[in-house]
Amino acid sequence: MARQTLFLLTFFLAGSTLEAATSGDEVYKSRCAGCHDQLSARIPSREALQKMSATRILRTLDFGLMMSIAYPMRREEREAVANFLGTRVDDTAIPASAVCPADRPILSHRTDASWNGWSPSTSNTRYQAAEAAGLMPDEIRKLKLKWALGFPGDVTAFAAPAVWNGTLFVGSAGGIIEAIDAKTGCLYWTFQANGPVRAAPVLVPTAPASSDATLLVGDQIGWFYSLDARSGKLRWKRRVEAHEATRLTATAAAEEGVVFVPAASWEETRALDPQYACCTFRGSVTALRIRDGSAVWKRYMVGTPRKTGVTSIGTERYGPSGAGIWSKPTIDKKRGLLYVTTGDNYSSPATATSDAVVALDLKSGRIVWSQQTTPNDVYNSSCGTKGSNCPPDSGPDHDFGSSVMLVQTSTGRELLVAGQKSGVVYALDPNQKGKVIWQTRVGQGSANGGVQWGMASDGQKVYAAVSDAVRLGNVAGPAPIGNATLDPVKGGGLTALYLNDGTKAWFVPGQPCDPPRPGCSPAQPGAVTALPGVVFSGSLNGHIRAFATEDGEVLWDFDSVRTYTTVNGVQANGGSLDGAGPVVVDGMVFVNSGYPRFGGMPGNVLLAFGPDD
Ligand code: HEC
Incomplete structure (x- = not known):
């Protein structure tokens, strides 16, 4: 009830x-x-x-x-x-001066240059082609801040932006989805979601070649929305999972009138409470008709949880559970498949579909094949404190947090490339049920992440940044954010691998915190972005850097930790970079700054860079 x-x-x-x-x-x-x-x-x-x-x-x-x-x-x-x-006062009011002038109407800048959803293409390579990027490698060194937008009342800026026909759409921790002009940062509309929004919005034209679109996005408490992209008006919304702890962190994938919504959850941390009956959430994909939100199919990654016993203090245990999906599915039209990557199981028994790349039939959702890279990874947050809800023989918590990339090598061979929190990058054969072709270690890996949010590939190389954040243990007194302070020297690093065989092309280590500051770490958990000649990677140390794809030379380095004058009049400052990576469209680079989770630096700003002209 x-x-x-x-x-x-x-x-x-x-x-x-x-x-x-x-x-x-x-x-x-x-x-x-x-x-x-x-x-x-x-x-x-x-x-x-x-x-x-x-x-x-x-x-x-x-x-x-x-x-x-x-x-x-x-x-x-x-x-x-x-x-x-609390009071009922709305402290998120936006001044009239932030609103776009009449001569800059929404969606008016018709262009092929877009970054729609998590990646410019359905293959999830986070690679922006030259024309759409609109930035030559020699212009990267001249990138300057063009405008900054503040997220009122927030201490984190984790939402992945999408850009379509000159308009940028982005969510926020406060649950506000905004449509803003990509060139100037002026505001078109806002929509208040039920919960925090960090997934990238997906824009689907209402008719072929139409400049009107449907915006599809989920929130962190399990609601999925369809909005009119021009007005921000709600078309429909629904929950894809009844479970209380549901969160929709992943960006959805859309294809031919159907949107595929992956679900993950907060249940691992609920298990910290020894009275919590762990665990019953199941990772899933729900396919919905874009037209009205009605269900086409639904596929769970594990079977129905049953009672399996009681804990040492008498709390009921349930399983199997988990195998949440944290990242955008990858569409393979040629094979009629949808690939997802899964996280760990939260409770016993372990299943074959956790920490795996799973191929589903696009039409029915049937599991066609599944390739598990870490078996028996049963873990929840109570294991960190040896709590009674921790399963016996707990695993390493090596989820897949990022999408699998569907890429073609120079010899024309197709590969599925996936990076795991274990710090290993895998290339799988889509023609042989995901058989491992090569695997390369790029980091130490841990529950805090080796490869965390996403890699990029330009078809020659794979660019994999790692977190490998090192916690220095609990500090005295009331728990600070994330219960940790971070090592200012250890962690991070960006590796370029040759796509053909997974051998290393170059490696640039993490950048130590200089000067050291609270919440600073060289870790690079955030998603990586590539364009011809250039790859971008941000760090918990607050820096966003651009590297030459040829040899890893640092072309540009911006320290985002400072206060900003914003276009919407909101007091804003930068912090750690994590989660959503940079988005590059039409000569502009968009970067979100602020991520206190895991002990990083808070911040609430979206930064827009362009070449100095
Ligand atoms: C273990 C001690 C502890 C507990 C338990 C605790 N808090 Fe706090 N809380 C703090 C401390 C310490 C700060 C100040 C943190 C700082 O400024 O670094 C704080 C700050 C806050 C703030 C202000 C944050 C801001 O952005 O300025 C809010 C709101 C808050 N707590 C709400 C709660 C609520 C609601 C609960 C119960 C669900 C709670 N706290 C439980 C210790 C605690």
């Missing part, structure tokens, strides 16, 4: 239907009062929290300073405590 009620509510709750189910007062007493009711200069008092908006408090729990404390909290508990404490 509580779950059904929750689905009807929006992100910013006006009413109190929920309080009946979950009391904000109770949540506050059990989860917050221990710190916030004591007098300490470091901890804002209860009175101070009561001056903040409910929206702001909810964001702090979802993606801000209190994220690690909120990990075990269910959605309804978060919303209940935010509403119990």
Whole structure:
């Protein structure tokens, strides 16, 4: 019942239907009062929290300073405590001066140059061809900041932007989806989603060659939306999974009137609570008709969870579970297949479809083949603290977090190339059920990521950046963000591999934090972007760098950690780079800065660069 009620509510709750189910007062007493009711200069008092908006408090729990404390909290508990404490004031108002002038109408810049969804092409290579990139390698050295856009009230800027017909569409931690002019940053419209939006929007023309489009995107609490791209008006929305912990981090893939929506979850961190019956979420792909959101097919990555026993403290255990899908599916029209990559199992029994590349039939969703690279990877967040919900013989937490790339070698052979948190890059044969052709280690790998969000390929080489962030252990006092401080010297690195055989072409190590600053690490977990002659990779140290694809020479380096004057009048600063990688379209480079998760530096800004003219 509580779950059904929750689905009807929006992100910013006006009413109190929920309080009946979950009391904000109770949540506050059990989860917050221990710190916030004591007098300490470091901890804002209860009175101070009561001056903040409910929206702001909810964001702090979802993606801000209190994220690690909120990990075990269910959605309804978060919303209940935010509403119990906070005010109803909207602190996200945008000034009129930010709005586009009448002579710059939306979607008016008709062009073939786009970056639609996660990658310019359905093969997920994150490679922008010369004409669409509109940037020559010699112009890279002259890139200058053209404008900056602030995300009001946020401490993270993790959303992947998409650019189509001159308009940039981007989500935010506050759940606001914006349509803005790519050249100037002026605003066309905003849409308030139910939860935080970090997936890249996908634009599907309403008719062939039409400049009107449908915008498709999911949020971090499991809702999927279809909007009119011109007006931002909602066409339909639906949940693809009933599970409370569902999150739609991956960008969806669209093909011939159908959108394929992959689902992942927060359930691994829910398991931190020893009373939580772990685990029941199942990774899935849901195929929906773009027209009306009706279902075409649905495929789960693991079977139906059953009760498997109890933990040492008597909490019920369920399994199988997990194999969430964190990245955009790859469409192979020739073979009629849809490839997805999966994460770990959260509870026993282990399944053959976790940490795997899985090929589904585009028409029916049937699993045609599956290639598992790490068997028996059963893991959840309770394993980090040796909690009772940790499965026996827990695995290394080596999910696939990034899409498989469908690429063609110089000899005309097609390969599927996938990078894993284990730090290994695999090339699989699409004609032999994913048989491994070559594999190369590019990093040490860990639960914090070897290859994390995505690689790029220009058809000659594969560019793989690694996180390999090193935590220095817990620091004294109340838990800071992500419960960690990061080693300022160890981690990161960008490797170029020859596509044909996986041998190394060059390697550039991570860039140490100089000067050292809190939350700084050389790790490079964010997705990589390539164009002819150039590859971009950002770091938790706040720098975005461009490298020559030939030899790895650094062509450009911008330190994004500073405060910005923004086009929308929002106070903004830069921080760590992670998650979504740079997007290059029509002579502009778009970079999101700010990512405090895992102990990185907070920030709330989207930066737009262009050559100095
Ligand atoms: C372990 C102690 C601890 C617990 C438990 C805790 N907090 Fe906090 N909280 C802190 C500290 C310390 C800060 C200040 C962090 C800083 O500024 O570095 C803080 C800051 C905040 C802020 C302000 C963040 C900002 O962006 O300025 C909010 C809002 C907040 N907490 C809400 C909550 C809520 C709601 C709960 C219960 C669900 C909670 N906290 C539980 C210690 C705690």
